[in-house]
Amino acid sequence: MMTCEEVRLSLGAYTLGALDAEEAQEVEIHLASCEGCTDELMELEGLPVFLSKVSEKDVELVASPPREVLDRLLNDRVKRHRRGRLLLVAAASVAALAVGGTVLTTLQDRTQPTSAAPAAQDAPASAVRPSEGELAAKESEPQDSAARPDRSRAAEKDEPNATMASPSASPLPSVSAELKMGEPGRAFTGESKDVKATVTVSPGMPLQVQLEGVPPGTECRLVVVSKAGAKEVSAPWTVRAASYEAGAEVFKVQSRTPQESIRSFEVRDADGGLLVRITAK
Amino acid sequence: MSPAGTADEELVRTLFDEHAGPLYGYVLRLTGDPGRAEDIVQETLLRAWRHPEAISGRPIRAWLFTVARNLVVDQHRARKARPQEAGDEALAVIPADDELEKAVESWAVAEALAALRPEHREVLLEVYYRGRSVKEASATLGIPAGTVKSRTYYALRALRLALEERGLAP
Numbered sequence: 001m002m003t004c005e006e007v008r009l010s011l012g013a014y015t016l017g018a019l020d021a022e023e024a025q026e027v028e029i030h031l032a033s034c035e036g037c038t039d040e041l042m043e044l045e046g047l048p049v050f051l052s053k054v055s056e057k058d059v060e061l062v063a064s065p066p067r068e069v070l071d072r073l074l075n076d077r078v079k080r081h082r083r084g085r086l087l088l089v090a091a092a093s094v095a096a097l098a099v100g101g102t103v104l105t106t107l108q109d110r111t112q113p114t115s116a117a118p119a120a121q122d123a124p125a126s127a128v129r130p131s132e133g134e135l136a137a138k139e140s141e142p143q144d145s146a147a148r149p150d151r152s153r154a155a156e157k158d159e160p161n162a163t164m165a166s167p168s169a170s171p172l173p174s175v176s177a178e179l180k181m182g183e184p185g186r187a188f189t190g191e192s193k194d195v196k197a198t199v200t201v202s203p204g205m206p207l208q209v210q211l212e213g214v215p216p217g218t219e220c221r222l223v224v225v226s227k228a229g230a231k232e233v234s235a236p237w238t239v240r241a242a243s244y245e246a247g248a249e250v251f252k253v254q255s256r257t258p259q260e261s262i263r264s265f266e267v268r269d270a271d272g273g274l275l276v277r278i279t280a281k
Numbered sequence: 282m283s284p285a286g287t288a289d290e291e292l293v294r295t296l297f298d299e300h301a302g303p304l305y306g307y308v309l310r311l312t313g314d315p316g317r318a319e320d321i322v323q324e325t326l327l328r329a330w331r332h333p334e335a336i337s338g339r340p341i342r343a344w345l346f347t348v349a350r351n352l353v354v355d356q357h358r359a360r361k362a363r364p365q366e367a368g369d370e371a372l373a374v375i376p377a378d379d380e381l382e383k384a385v386e387s388w389a390v391a392e393a394l395a396a397l398r399p400e401h402r403e404v405l406l407e408v409y410y411r412g413r414s415v416k417e418a419s420a421t422l423g424i425p426a427g428t429v430k431s432r433t434y435y436a437l438r439a440l441r442l443a444l445e446e447r448g449l450a451p
C-alpha cells in the first residue's frame with residue numbers, strides 16, 4: 001500500500017501520464033478512498049492544458065530575448081535626447097518655462113512603476129543626462145494620442161525622424177545597418193548585466209574571445225549558434241585572476257561554423273548558465 | 282548622473298527585462314525572421330518608453346502585443362505594395378484581433394515555464410514535452426526515478442504558482 005506522502009509525490013508524474021501502468025493503478029486505488037489526495041490531484045489536473053499551449057522552443061525564446069535590442073534602445077535614446085536638445089534651441093525658451101510645471105509629473109510617472117527594479121545602480125556612465133530643455137521638448141509630444149494602441153501611430157507625427165509616421169506604414173528603420181556582418185576581422189560585442197564579451201571573427205583564424213566582468217576561476221565555454229540553430233560548443237577555458245584584472249586576456253576558440261552562417265555566440269559557465277550572448281550581426 | 286537619466290535608463294531596462302522575451306517570441310512566430318522580429322520588438326518597446334502614460338494602469342502586455350502586431354501587419358502591407366519584393370518572405374500568419382488575447386496568454390505560459398528553477402523546467406521538458414516515462418527520464422537525466430517523480434510534482438506546483446502570479450488560474 002502506498003502512503004499519502006508517496007501518492008502525493010507521484011501525482012505530478014501521474015497527471016502527466018509518466019507512471020507505468022502498475023504504479024498508476026496503485027495511485028488510483030489510493031485516490032478512490034482518499035479525499036485529501038484527490039483534492040491535491042484536482043489542483044494539478046488543469047496544468048497539462050496550459051503546457052499544451054506552448055512548445056519547448058517557445059520557452060527557449062522567452063528565456064533569451066536578443067540583448068542587442070536593449071543596447072540599441074539605450075543608444076537610440078541618446079540620439080532622441082540630442083534631437084530634443086536641438087528642437088529646444090529652435091523653440092522659444094518661453095516654451096520651456098511654460099511647461100516647467102508638468103515636467104515633474106512626467107518624470108514621476110516614469111519613475112514610479114520601476115522604482116523597485118534593481119537596475120538603477122547598473123546604469124553605465126554613458127547614460128543620458130537630459131537637461132530640463134530635453135524634458136520640455138519631450139513634454140510637447142501629444143499626451144492623449146498614445147492612450148490606445150490603435151491610435152499609437154498618431155503619437156509619432158511630431159517626430160521628424162519617426163519611421164512609423166505614415167498610416168500606410170513605411171518599413172522599419174534599418175537600425176542594424178551599421179552593425180551588419182561581412183567584412184573580415186569583425187568584432188562583435190555583447191553585454192549582460194555583469195559581463196561584457198567581444199568575439200573577433202577573422203577568416204581562417206580561431207575566434208578570439210575577450211571577457212570583462214567574469215569572476216576569476218570561472219570555467220567558460222563558447223557556444224557558436226548557427227543561423228539554422230545548430231550549436232557548437234567549445235572546449236572549456238578558465239578565466240585567470242591576473243589576466244582578468246588586466247582585462248586583456250584573449251581566449252582562442254576553434255569553430256567549424258562558417259562565418260556567414262553564425263547567428264550568435266553565447267558564453268556559458270561550467271553549469272551551462274548563460275553569462276552573455278553576442279549577436280553576430 | 283542626473284536622477285532623470287537614471288530613471289529613464291531604468292525604465293528601458295525594466296521594459297526589456299519584463300517583456301522582451303515573450304514579445305520577441307510572439308513577433309518571431311509572426312514574422313519567422315529573427316532580424317525583423319528584433320526591429321519590431323525594439324520599436325514597440327521604444328514606443329512604450331516614450332509614452333508611459335499609455336501603459337500605466339492598463340494591462341501593458343496586451344498593449345505591447347497589439348502595437349507589435351500592428352507593426353508586423355503594416356510592414357507586411359508595405360512589402361506587398363512593392364511589386365519587386367512580392368513573394369519575399371510571405372507572412373505565415375496575421376492574427377485576428379481576438380487571437381491576441383490567446384497569444385498574450387500562451388506567451389505568459391511560456392514565460393512562467395521559463396521562470397521555473399532549471400531542474401523543474403528540465404524535468405517537465407523530459408516528461409511532458411518529450412513524452413518520457415519516469416524510468417526513461419531517470420535514465421536521461423541521470424537521477425533516481427523517485428527524484429524524477431518528486432521533481433515533477435514540485436515542478437507542477439511551482440508552475441501553478443507562476444501561472445497564478447500572471448493572472449492565469451488553472
Ligand SMILES: [Zn+2]
Binds near residue numbers: 003004007035036037
Ligand atoms: Zn492520500
